[in-house]
Amino acid sequence: MAEVLEARRHQVLEKGRDDYILECGKASTAGSVSQRACVFCGSRVVLYPIADALHLIHGPIGCAAYTWDIRGSLSSGPELHRMSFSTDLRENDVIYGGEKKLYRALTELITGYKPKAAFVYCTCIIGLIGDDVEAICSRVSREQRIQVIPVHSEGFKGTKKDGYKAACEAAFKLTGKDSGSPVSPFSINILGEFNLAGETWIIKDYYRRMGIEVTSCLTGDGRVDEIGKAHRAKLNVVQCSGSMTNLAKMMQAQYGIPFIRVSYFGIEDMTQALYDVADFFEDADITARTQKLVKDEVSALLPRLAEYRKDLEGKKAAVYVGGSFKAFSMVKALRHLGMETVVVGSQTGSAEDYEYLKEITNRGTIICDDTNPLELSGFVLEKAADLLIGGVKERPIAYKMGIGFCDHNHERKEALAGYEGMFNFAKEIHASVTSPVWKYSPARIKAQAAQRRKSQ
Amino acid sequence: MLLRHTPKEIIERSALTINPAKTCQPIGAMYAALGVHRCLPHSHGSQGCCAYHRSALTRHYADPIMASTSSFTEGASVFGGQANLLESINNVFALYDPEIIAVNTTCLSEVIGDDITQILNKAAAENKIPHGKSVMYASTPSFKGSHVTGYENMLSAIVQNFAKSSGKRHNKITILPSFVEPSDMSEIKYIAEELGAAYIMYPDTSDVVNGPLDGKFRMYPKGGTPKALIEESGDSEYAIALGQTGTLSAAKLLDSKFKVKTKIIDLPIGISATDAFVDTLRKIAGVSVPEQLVRERGQLVDVLCDKNQYIYGKKVSLSGDPDILIGLTQFCKDAGMKILHVLSGTPSGGKFVKRIKEIAGGDVIVKEGAQADLFYFHQLIKNDKPDLILGNTYCKYIARDMDIPLIRTGFPIYDRVGHSYFPITGYRGGLHLLIKMLDAFMDRQDRDAPEEQFELVM
Numbered sequence: 025m026a027e028v029l030e031a032r033r034h035q036v037l038e039k040g041r042d043d044y045i046l047e048c049g050k051a052s053t054a055g056s057v058s059q060r061a062c063v064f065c066g067s068r069v070v071l072y073p074i075a076d077a078l079h080l081i082h083g084p085i086g087c088a089a090y091t092w093d094i095r096g097s098l099s100s101g102p103e104l105h106r107m108s109f110s111t112d113l114r115e116n117d118v119i120y121g122g123e124k125k126l127y128r129a130l131t132e133l134i135t136g137y138k139p140k141a142a143f144v145y146c147t148c149i150i151g152l153i154g155d156d157v158e159a160i161c162s163r164v165s166r167e168q169r170i171q172v173i174p175v176h177s178e179g180f181k182g183t184k185k186d187g188y189k190a191a192c193e194a195a196f197k198l199t200g201k202d203s204g205s206p207v208s209p210f211s212i213n214i215l216g217e218f219n220l221a222g223e224t225w226i227i228k229d230y231y232r233r234m235g236i237e238v239t240s241c242l243t244g245d246g247r248v249d250e251i252g253k254a255h256r257a258k259l260n261v262v263q264c265s266g267s268m269t270n271l272a273k274m275m276q277a278q279y280g281i282p283f284i285r286v287s288y289f290g291i292e293d294m295t296q297a298l299y300d301v302a303d304f305f306e307d308a309d310i311t312a313r314t315q316k317l318v319k320d321e322v323s324a325l326l327p328r329l330a331e332y333r334k335d336l337e338g339k340k341a342a343v344y345v346g347g348s349f350k351a352f353s354m355v356k357a358l359r360h361l362g363m364e365t366v367v368v369g370s371q372t373g374s375a376e377d378y379e380y381l382k383e384i385t386n387r388g389t390i391i392c393d394d395t396n397p398l399e400l401s402g403f404v405l406e407k408a409a410d411l412l413i414g415g416v417k418e419r420p421i422a423y424k425m426g427i428g429f430c431d432h433n434h435e436r437k438e439a440l441a442g443y444e445g446m447f448n449f450a451k452e453i454h455a456s457v458t459s460p461v462w463k464y465s466p467a468r469i470k471a472q473a474a475q476r477r478k479s480q
Numbered sequence: 481m482l483l484r485h486t487p488k489e490i491i492e493r494s495a496l497t498i499n500p501a502k503t504c505q506p507i508g509a510m511y512a513a514l515g516v517h518r519c520l521p522h523s524h525g526s527q528g529c530c531a532y533h534r535s536a537l538t539r540h541y542a543d544p545i546m547a548s549t550s551s552f553t554e555g556a557s558v559f560g561g562q563a564n565l566l567e568s569i570n571n572v573f574a575l576y577d578p579e580i581i582a583v584n585t586t587c588l589s590e591v592i593g594d595d596i597t598q599i600l601n602k603a604a605a606e607n608k609i610p611h612g613k614s615v616m617y618a619s620t621p622s623f624k625g626s627h628v629t630g631y632e633n634m635l636s637a638i639v640q641n642f643a644k645s646s647g648k649r650h651n652k653i654t655i656l657p658s659f660v661e662p663s664d665m666s667e668i669k670y671i672a673e674e675l676g677a678a679y680i681m682y683p684d685t686s687d688v689v690n691g692p693l694d695g696k697f698r699m700y701p702k703g704g705t706p707k708a709l710i711e712e713s714g715d716s717e718y719a720i721a722l723g724q725t726g727t728l729s730a731a732k733l734l735d736s737k738f739k740v741k742t743k744i745i746d747l748p749i750g751i752s753a754t755d756a757f758v759d760t761l762r763k764i765a766g767v768s769v770p771e772q773l774v775r776e777r778g779q780l781v782d783v784l785c786d787k788n789q790y791i792y793g794k795k796v797s798l799s800g801d802p803d804i805l806i807g808l809t810q811f812c813k814d815a816g817m818k819i820l821h822v823l824s825g826t827p828s829g830g831k832f833v834k835r836i837k838e839i840a841g842g843d844v845i846v847k848e849g850a851q852a853d854l855f856y857f858h859q860l861i862k863n864d865k866p867d868l869i870l871g872n873t874y875c876k877y878i879a880r881d882m883d884i885p886l887i888r889t890g891f892p893i894y895d896r897v898g899h900s901y902f903p904i905t906g907y908r909g910g911l912h913l914l915i916k917m918l919d920a921f922m923d924r925q926d927r928d929a930p931e932e933q934f935e936l937v938m
Binding site: 027029030031052054055057059060062064084085088089092093094109112118124125126127133136147151152153181397416419420424465470 | 493568592621825874
């Protein structure tokens with residue numbers, strides 16, 4: 025296998041050859057070219073889509089600059105979330121503290137924009153310079169009569185997963201506010217769906233057709249007031265393995281709302297999600313409507329997919345994504361297109377997740393946690409993948425090696441969830457893998473020549 | 481529409497940056513370090529910093545950007561980052577085998593107070609640095625300056641660590657470019673080569689971040705200035721630094737430490753600044769200007785003259801980094817345009833303001849440093865609408881809101897390609913930029929002309 029740092033040896037395994045349990049949840053080995061981000065990043069991506077809230081980043085300018093409108097999070101209404109607000113701390117603030125600046129910034133912003141709530145993200149140095157962010161937030165909260173919520177997302181305090189947790193704690197504070205407005209007996213909250221490219225709207229439409237009310241979505245196309253009544257929905261439906269399970273657990277403990285985990289990617293997982301929700305309500309009408317929906321969608325989708333499958337059959341894919349739940353779905357969805365997953369990894373998977381990946385993949389598949397470009401390119405080469413599925417930092421690596429790429433991360437511009445999303449996924453993969461440009465790629469030319477020699 | 485949040489009335493803000501026109505130091509340091517051959521930038525801080533910088537540079541250049549991180553944890557923030565950095569040095573040399581590790585600090589490691597010099601000495605004492613390899617660092621606190629400052633600090637650290645004096649001068653002119661595209665670095669080298677001037681240039685990110693697709697992923701692409709050449713720069717008789725904000729401290733260091741006669745001039749953007757660069761090189765190298773450069777200059781002037789009517793008197797607002805802004809402002813002025821606003825988030829002081837006013841005339845509004853953000857830029861534009869905006873990708877919101885054409889210049893450009901291949905420096909770059917401006921104005925004219933005035937040639 026391609027070279028792996030000694031300290032990371034147990035974060036990579038090949039199915040059928042290695043029998044240890046994959047190590048994970050570790051901080052990246054110091055010195056590795058990690059593809060992972062930090063606590064702040066985790067918090068920011070989870071809360072960001074709440075469109076009518078103010079998002080103020082407390083720290084030096086970088087953290088605000090790098091996260092300004094870089095990730096899709098479509099809103100059907102307000103777009104305050106897409107502005108970049110920062111206290112832009114300078115040397116003097118680092119010496120004398122940033123509290124006054126924070127207070128003034130919050131006051132100016134809340135007076136000017138009248139948001140429904142405000143989040144203050146603490147970045148690395150806030151704890152170190154001793155700012156009492158809690159105190160400032162509660163003071164402004166009192167004065168302005170809106171919730172001002174500190175998010176404890178200092179970058180070094182752990183991994184992106186810890187950032188999700190901090191975000192869940194912050195989001196939880198918005199719940200339980202509205203006990204008056206009507207909520208349907210057949211109601212759910214969607215958790216862990218962020219409307220990167222309009223997916224929330226696709227999913228909401230399915231639930232609507234099933235006769236189920238979506239009380240709130242956390243946080244795709246999110247609104248503060250909707251989250252305020254989320255505690256009265258009957259079920260939490262959690263997508264995305266890492267990010268919002270914590271919130272679901274908190275809401276279960278506090279409000280007694282049960283939750284289920286789902287994935288909206290790929291035909292099986294999408295269908296399973298809808299049936300799981302329908303089963304929960306034990307209502308004949310809902311079940312009937314769900315069956316009809318699935319039948320209509322799947323029978324419309326399959327012939328469209330077959331067109332793409334013709335060309336994709338037998339191709340190999342490498343998958344490196346943020347959450348492991350997504351990785352599960354990818355493996356299954358790729359299989360639907362006739363493709364085999366030969367490398368699969370995630371930034372934040374748990375030991376059980378990787379065991380499950382072992383179950384659903386073929387012998388010889390490389391499974392890895394928190395990989396780096398050198399490793400990843402080694403795995404891709406070794407397993408002769410035709411496609412890499414990943415995020416922004418992986419894209420040019422795939423292209424340099426002369427293989428196809430699909431962004432299944434936050435820079436995707438096509439909705440990839442739901443049945444429609446499965447079609448878009450197939451279309452995008454097909455376009456990349458079968459692109460005529462590869463006939464000019466030296467790697468492909470070599471591979472094809474080898475293939476010809478073999479067949480002669 | 482995203483920017484309906486910008487009111488026309490300008491109110492003083494005291495504690496707040498909205499829609500920044502700058503970013504933090506480490507990313508500039510990382511970019512400068514990539515311009516040294518087989519150098520791996522290393523971010524001494526939380527792993528998010530490194531991920532953000534790599535993502536931002538990857539988006540901008542659409543090429544793999546390699547950098548390692550100390551991956552700070554809670555422990556490191558309490559007990560200091562020494563253990564992380566030592567372990568990093570070990571791991572990086574073992575697995576990635578760079579020639580040089582270029583460490584940049586972050587706000588976190590600066591506030592903790594890590595003494596990098598002491599840590600690197602310890603690494604050397606413990607034989608963690610293989611023979612012939614180097615580890616160097618630049619202090620790049622995110623709460624001071626901007627990405628341009630980070631670039632300057634890393635460049636100056638490169639001089640500090642590698643330039644040497646053998647006591648014998650040579651005739652190679654050391655060229656230090658400010659934070660520009662790899663295409664611009666190529667163009668600057670091209671001009672020196674056309675002139676037949678011997679030179680050493682660093683950093684040089686061409687063939688590092690704009691490499692070809694050749695079927696291989698390389699940790700270290702073929703470009704970047706080799707360490708051996710940088711070492712020689714201490715023996716240069718002359719050095720030319722292009723763009724004061726990005727190169728000042730490095731230029732000063734070459735001067736003070738090695739007595740290299742150093743000239744700081746503007747980035748060669750537009751006719752007059754390119755003339756100045758060519759002239760400076762010519763005089764120092766004792767060569768004459770070749771036919772090819774004269775021809776390129778003539779072509780640029782020819783197009784400027786042919787299409788003067790389309791560009792003369794047009795109003796323009798610019799935002800970006802100081803060194804590039806000085807060049808662009810001069811170029812717009814040379815083209816007969818009226819410069820309304822020039823804004824840079826990089827704190828660049830009174831000198832910059834004075835310089836822009838000298839070039840553009842007293843009416844221009846110049847804003848730099850605190851509160852010089854794109855929110856303010858938008859407000860300025862709402863109050864006095866230009867015909868063209870020159871700025872980075874984030875200006876697209878303003879361009880759309882105000883229905884003004886935008887030509888993407890500077891950093892970052894996330895949503896267009898071309899900037900890493902086609903320069904804006906030199907005469908050829910000037911022609912390229914001029915054509916972009918003319919296209920913008922003429923496309924607009926074709927789109928907006930009333931039916932009865934719409935003609936084949938407008």
